[in-house]
Amino acid sequence: MIDISIIILSTLRRSTPLIFASLGAVYSERSGVVNIGLEGIMLVGAFVSVIASNAFGLLPGILLAVVAGMAVAALHGMATITFKANQIVSGVAINLFGMGITAFIPEALMGMTDIRALNSAPLLAGLTPLVYVAIALIPVSHFLLFHTVLGLRLRSVGENPASADSLGINVSTMRYLGVVLSGALAALGGAYLALEQGGGFTKNMVAGRGFIALAAMIFGNWTPFGALGASLLFGFSDSIQTVIQTMGYTIPSQAIQALPYILTIIVLVVAVKRVRMPEADGKPYLR
Amino acid sequence: MPELDREEAKRAAAPIVSLAIAFIIGGIIVALIGKNPLDAYISIFRGAFEDWGFTLFWATSLIFSALAVAIAFHCGLFNIGANGQLMMGALAATYFSLRFSGVPGAILMPTVVFAALCAGAFWGFIPGVLKAKRGTNEVVVTIMMNYIAISAVSYALTYPMKDPGSWIAQSAPLPESLLFPRIGNTLGTDPMVFVAILMAVLSYIFLWRSRMGYELRAVGFNQLASAHSGIRVNRIITLTMCLSGAIAALSYFNYLFAYQYRAISDVLVGTNVGFDAITAALLANNNPVMVLLSSLLLAILYSGGLTAQFELGVPSSFYLFLEGIIIFSMVVFSVILGGKND
Numbered sequence: 001m002i003d004i005s006i007i008i009l010s011t012l013r014r015s016t017p018l019i020f021a022s023l024g025a026v027y028s029e030r031s032g033v034v035n036i037g038l039e040g041i042m043l044v045g046a047f048v049s050v051i052a053s054n055a056f057g058l059l060p061g062i063l064l065a066v067v068a069g070m071a072v073a074a075l076h077g078m079a080t081i082t083f084k085a086n087q088i089v090s091g092v093a094i095n096l097f098g099m100g101i102t103a104f105i106p107e108a109l110m111g112m113t114d115i116r117a118l119n120s121a122p123l124l125a126g127l128t129p130l131v132y133v134a135i136a137l138i139p140v141s142h143f144l145l146f147h148t149v150l151g152l153r154l155r156s157v158g159e160n161p162a163s164a165d166s167l168g169i170n171v172s173t174m175r176y177l178g179v180v181l182s183g184a185l186a187a188l189g190g191a192y193l194a195l196e197q198g199g200g201f202t203k204n205m206v207a208g209r210g211f212i213a214l215a216a217m218i219f220g221n222w223t224p225f226g227a228l229g230a231s232l233l234f235g236f237s238d239s240i241q242t243v244i245q246t247m248g249y250t251i252p253s254q255a256i257q258a259l260p261y262i263l264t265i266i267v268l269v270v271a272v273k274r275v276r277m278p279e280a281d282g283k284p285y286l287r
Numbered sequence: 288m289p290e291l292d293r294e295e296a297k298r299a300a301a302p303i304v305s306l307a308i309a310f311i312i313g314g315i316i317v318a319l320i321g322k323n324p325l326d327a328y329i330s331i332f333r334g335a336f337e338d339w340g341f342t343l344f345w346a347t348s349l350i351f352s353a354l355a356v357a358i359a360f361h362c363g364l365f366n367i368g369a370n371g372q373l374m375m376g377a378l379a380a381t382y383f384s385l386r387f388s389g390v391p392g393a394i395l396m397p398t399v400v401f402a403a404l405c406a407g408a409f410w411g412f413i414p415g416v417l418k419a420k421r422g423t424n425e426v427v428v429t430i431m432m433n434y435i436a437i438s439a440v441s442y443a444l445t446y447p448m449k450d451p452g453s454w455i456a457q458s459a460p461l462p463e464s465l466l467f468p469r470i471g472n473t474l475g476t477d478p479m480v481f482v483a484i485l486m487a488v489l490s491y492i493f494l495w496r497s498r499m500g501y502e503l504r505a506v507g508f509n510q511l512a513s514a515h516s517g518i519r520v521n522r523i524i525t526l527t528m529c530l531s532g533a534i535a536a537l538s539y540f541n542y543l544f545a546y547q548y549r550a551i552s553d554v555l556v557g558t559n560v561g562f563d564a565i566t567a568a569l570l571a572n573n574n575p576v577m578v579l580l581s582s583l584l585l586a587i588l589y590s591g592g593l594t595a596q597f598e599l600g601v602p603s604s605f606y607l608f609l610e611g612i613i614i615f616s617m618v619v620f621s622v623i624l625g626g627k628n629d
Contacts, residue, residue, distance in 0.1 A: 036367075036426065075615070085618035088365050088426050092565050093614035100608025107602035108320040211430050218427060252446060258438035261431040265413075268423045277424070 007239060009126050013197060015235025017042070017189035017206075019134040021213030022220065022227035023141055024185030028073075029222055030145060031178025032158035034282045036091035037076050038186045039210025040098025045069045045187025046194035047102040050117045050201040058119045058195065062130075065191040066184045072098065073183020074176070081175045084284035095210075103203050113203040121196045128196035130188065137185075141224040154178055158278035161285040171285045186210065215264040222277060234260040297624045302570045302581075304624070305616035313609045317601060327601050334594020335587040343475030344546065346586035348373075348538045350483040352564035353582050354490050355535035357573040361494055362527040363507035368414060368429025369535040370561030371436035372407040376536025377543055378440050379406035381550040382448065384461045384543075392464030399465065403540070404533040410436065411532020412525065419521035425528065437556050444552035456552035467545040477545030479537070483579075486534065490575035503527050535561070559607075563589075566610050569617050585610070 021038050028035040035041075048068040053061020072094060079090040106115055121128040145151040156164040157174040165171050189209070194201050216234055220226025241256050314324030335342045352369040359366035366372075380403040387395055414428035441456065450459040470476035494500040505513040506523045514520045538560055543550060567585050571577035592606040 034426070036430070079615060079618055083619045083622040085622055088367065089565070089569060089614060089618050092367065092562060093611045093618070095611075096562065096566070096607050096614065097611030100604050100606070100611055103604035104316075104602050104608050107604060108600070111600075208434060211434065214427070215431060252442050254438040254442035254445070257441075258435045261434045261438075265417075265428060265431050268428065269417060269421060282424075 007236075007243060010239035011232060011236045012127060012131055013235075014238045015231045016131045016134045017193045017197075017209050018213045018216050018231035018234055019138070019228055020130075020189030020192065021186045021210055022216035022231050023134075023137060023224055024182035024189070025214055025217035026141070026145075026220075026222055026224055026227050027154070027178045027185070028182035029178075029217065029281050030158045030278055031154050031175045032161060032278060032280045032283065032285070033077070033080055033175050033179050034087045034091065035073070035076060035179060035182050036088060036211075036214060037072070037094025037098070038182070038213055039206055039208070040095035041069050041072050041183050041186040042190035042193070042206040042210050042213075043098040043102045043204070044072050045190030046198075046205055047105070047115075047190075047201050048187070049191035050115050050194050053195060054115075054118045058121060061119070061195070062188070062191050065187045069183040069185075069187020069190070070180045071183070073179050073186070076183070077176045077179040080284065081172050081179070084286065087282055087284075099204060102201070106201070106203075114200060116200040117195050117198075119195070120199070128192075130192040130196055133188070134192070135228070138224045138228045145224065155278070157285070158280055161280050165285070165287065175285075186213075189213070212260055215260055218277075219260075219264050219267055233263075298572060298621070301617060301621040301624055302572070304620050305613055306570075306584075308616040308620070309609055309612040312612050313605065316608070317605070320601075322599055322601055327595050327599055327605075330595040330598050330601075331588060331591030333591070334598070335591030338590055338594065340474035340476065342583075342586045342590040343480055344477075344541060345475075345589055346583045347475065347477075347480045347483045347541050348560050349563055349567055349582040349586060350487060350578060351538040352535045352560050353567035353571070353578045354486055354575055355531040356561075356564045356568040357571065357575055357578055358490060358494065358503075358534065359527055359531040360568060360573045361507050362503045362524060363510070364415075364418065364524065364527060364531070365426050366411065366414075366429055366528065366531045366535075367426055367565065368410065368432045368532070368561065369538070369564050370558055371429070371433035372410040372532040372535035373538035373558065373561060374436040374440045374555050375410045376403035376407040376533075377539040377550055377555055378443055378448075379403050379536075380540065380543060381458050381461065382443075384465050385448070385459055388462035388464075392462075395462070396465055400537075400540075403536045407536020408529040408533040411528040411530070411535075415525040415528025415532075418528070419524040433561070440550075440555050441552050444550060444555075448550075450549070458550040460549050461543060465544055466548060467541070469545055474546065475541075477541050479541040479545065482537070482540075486537075487575045487579050490534075494575065499523070499526070535564075563610065566614050569614060 021042055045065040049061050049065035052064035076090050076094050079085040080087045106113055153169050154174050157171045161171045198205055212234055216230035217227050219230035237256055237259050241253050244251050317324040317327045355369050356366050380399045383399045383402040410432055414425040417423040417428055418425045444458055445456040448458050450457055467477040502518045502523050505518055506520050510520050563585055567581040570581035589606050592603045595601040596603045
């Protein structure tokens with residue numbers, strides 16, 4: 001007999017980085033900027049959180065990781081919003097940059113690729129605080145995006161930047177806001193992975209979660225609650241792998257690993273009418 | 288100066304300026320970790336030259352994937368799925384090689400190539416047809432296809448295709464009749480390097496001298512106008528992605544048939560060539576012939592980077608970092624210099 005609470009806790013743990021990053025993707029894409037650089041930003045967040053928390057303590061470490069994530073995202077914003085460069089190309093650059101710098105610095109300065117975290121987070125009912133933060137941010141983001149003037153403005157520049165502009169909304173400012181928020185959230189996801197799940201930083205530890213988060217955001221139809229649901233689903237499918245194997249079923253783990261991606265494609269194909277990306281998502285705004 | 292020449296000059300300047308910027312920023316970083324930047328760059332270029340076989344080998348893989356990215360780009364499509372396409376190509380090639388290992392090489396090799404082309408084309412077909420029929424974003428689908436390919440390769444080489452005698456996830460050795468000869472037995476001198484060069488020239492001819500190439504570029508330039516002038520846009524989009532996937536599928540042939548002589552799961556799954564290819568295509572301005580140069584340059588940085596790591600302790604991840612800056616300055620500077628913005 002499998003203890004249900006173990007599966008629930010494991011699902012929540014595995015979902016948390018995805019919840020953060022996919023929520024970040026919602027902000028960015030709602031403002032009209034595709035950010036496939038989430039993977040790289042998560043890596044930077046994970047890396048900085050370990051270095052900074054070892055030096056200054058847990059909370060400052062997490063905050064500095066968020067700042068670093070925002071800074072990297074601002075680079076993406078500069079390229080795509082100010083210079084109106086291709087958003088995919090810039091995202092690829094962010095990923096290469098993130099992979100490169102987080103491997104380069106520890107190797108060059110410390111002669112190793114892995115860094116242990118010295119501080120560990122306290123447990124609240126079996127889960128670390130960032131899990132609760134992630135879940136709490138979902139209703140907050142829903143309210144912010146769909147029930148405030150700021151949210152309306154942010155969404156308007158992602159749907160129709162020209163008319164938003166004509167109403168006096170600063171398209172660039174709103175898009176920077178969306179992108180920088182996505183950087184902050186992706187970095188939190190990375191910090192969670194490194195500090196509260198991994199016990200430190202290892203080279204390339206994000207291992208594709210930035211891309212799964214992108215899938216979760218699409219699966220969740222560009223909404224915070226949708227992103228939460230999809231992240232939980234993907235986290236669940238991830239955590240039942242071990243359960244299935246201990247129960248003696250011979251479903252190869254690779255089949256379950258591929259599931260989020262297959263599901264996302266199916267959703268894109270089947271539910272094409274329901275799933276709708278913001279109108280101006282991915283398009284630079286040329287005045 | 289006539290307007291056209293100025294545009295051309297600006298477009299040609301962007302890669303050179305970006306490379307210069309990347310080398311300068313990279314040099315600063317190297318200096319920050321307490322090494323001499325000049326020594327590092329000398330070590331990189333000397334190392335790449337001394338180990339020219341490996342440099343050429345690496346460039347060969349990169350050329351195929353970069354051509355795949357460049358061709359798709361001319362049609363306005365972003366194929367960031369070259370990783371998945373090359374993995375599926377390698378997997379199909381391995382499967383057919385081992386399944387029909389008794390067949391003479393002269394018959395088997397064309398079959399194997401055809402199988403790989405089909406596998407890559409199929410991996411490109413799915414995002415292509417979804418884009419054409421449903422308007423689904425090809426970037427998202429190619430990302431998903433990359434990860435599905437990772438699972439497929441990892442599964443195949445862990446279970447059904449695993450070499451029973453080995454303790455890691457890899458295939459049995461490929462049949463001897465299929466192995467590529469190498470000049471003087473040096474790495475990088477197998478036939479694939481010549482195929483890659485030929486493929487670049489053919490791609491150039493295809494894009495600028497063939498009817499489909501013309502239609503492909505027309506769709507990339509303006510879909511609506513192309514549709515009005517009678518081009519079947521959906522068909523072109525689907526076919527372009529198939530073609531792109533098929534070319535990418537050949538990327539690891541040199542790896543399979545002239546280096547490791549078997550498919551190793553960790554190597555295929557861990558590939559970054561499909562993303563390096565984006566840098567190469569971008570640096571080449573998506574010109575297939577220039578892709579040869581840009582791929583060679585990236586291969587020099589990669590191969591020489593290993594030397595610099597060995598000699599000076601500059602981590603080989605310097606390469607990824609440098610690549611990120613190259614792309615970044617490329618996109619920013621081509622806009623500043625007033626080049627095409629897409």
